[in-house]
Amino acid sequence: MKPKDQVPAARLWAAYNYPYMASALFALRFVPDDKVEQIAGDEYFRVYINYEATNDWPVDVLGVEMIHQVGHLLRGHALRAREIELRESDLFRWVDAVDAELNDDLLEGHPLPEASASPDELGLPDSLFGEEYFFRGTTRTGRQRDCGSSAHGNLRPWEEPPPKQGRDGVTAEERELIKRRVASDALAHQRNHGSTPAGMLRWANSLLAPQVDWRTELGAKLRRGISEITGSVDYSYQRPNRRHSFASKVILPNLRARTPEVSVVLDTSASMNEELLGQALSEIDGLLSTGGIRFDSVRVFTCDSEAGSPQKVRKASDIQLIGGGGTDLSQGIMAAVQTRPNPNLLLVVTDGWTLWPESSPNGSRTIAVLVGEDPPGTPDWVERVVVREAKGRMEIEQLNRVTLDLPN
Secondary structure (H helix, E strand, O other), X not given: OOHHHHHHHHHHHHHHHOHHHHHHHOOOEEEEOOXXXXXXXXXXXXXXXXXXXXXXXXXXXXXHHHHHHHHHHHOOHHHHHHHOOOOXXXXXXHHHHHHHHHHOOOOOOOXXXXXXXXXXXXXXXXXXXXXXXXXXXXXXXXXXXXXXXXXXXXXXXXXXXXXXXXXXXXXXXXXXXXXXXXXHHHHHHHHHHOOOOXXXXXXXXXXXXXXXXXHHHHHHHHHHHHHHHHHOEEEEOOOOOHXXXXXXXXXXXXXXXXXXXXXXXEEOOOOOOHHHHHHHHHHHHHHHHHOOOOHHHOXXXXXXXXXXXXXXXXXXXXXXXOOOOOOOHHHHHHHHHOOOOOOOEEEEEEOOOOOOOOOOHHHOEEEEEXXXXXXXXXXXXXXXXXXXXXXXXXXXXXXXXXXOOOOO
């Protein structure tokens, strides 16, 4: 097949097999360039292709590459790379990670993009976010793939300047419209055919899900957590049962409601948005008070790459924000659950760009209050409330996560 016929045929193949991606596929502009190894994209829906290197590719191979490039753009991999301040030395590891996120959604029987990574190659299961593959996955050896700035945000030598007034590329406003159209089509495809891949559904739902006030959602989660703890009872020897203690030398225990033990792990790394952090802490202070828990009974652990000593303060504004370096909140979480008495409600206030323990620590109910735009994924044992600023007001994005049952 001649190069000029190769792209239209592959685009039609991709749109036929992934119809919900058609709006994005037909927005792609192909730029012939022999400086790119095979194929790569930029952030403006331009795909640079070396026709000589790809001339013998079958239609389905090039079609899968188109789906792959569109996936980087729709899921904002370049923006997400900037948010974690991706270093040039980690560029190829990041590409492997976000490739694994995308490749999990290819239909059965379709080839993987040339030299791209799968979740299995990174030693992790399917259906994770790119950040999870990046921070937790193994480093792949062998050929390294560069998908272009569409995947990591770093300009490559072959890329053209940003388009002017929508010419020769897609503007930021047009990109948002395309994303919403694809998300809507993906959900409609699931309703009508039931075959939209799980990762695509997760992305579409998170983009189009109706948003409610974050304070309402956080309050509901805290009240539910507190009520489940105080609603359960346990035996206590602090107050012997008087009806039996005088008649027997055996001291019988009394049934008492459990008192919630609450700890807060506070991300104090340099990436945190201080204004949103302050609002989240203030709201937590008020919500705990309405639940009958004084803030001065709560243990607060500040953490960047190391956990600080527990603080007990009268109000949230008295917390000493110690830190400012990198982020590894697993240190703060483990410090909190290893402090006696163990917390049965753990609040983690963070922007989400951190390592997490692999499993729920000591069965504590954990709520992550995620501060900032488009936070990364969290483990399944974490409940999420996303606090972000949009168009002058605070909004919450509630992602469907597994809710843990408290231990009896």
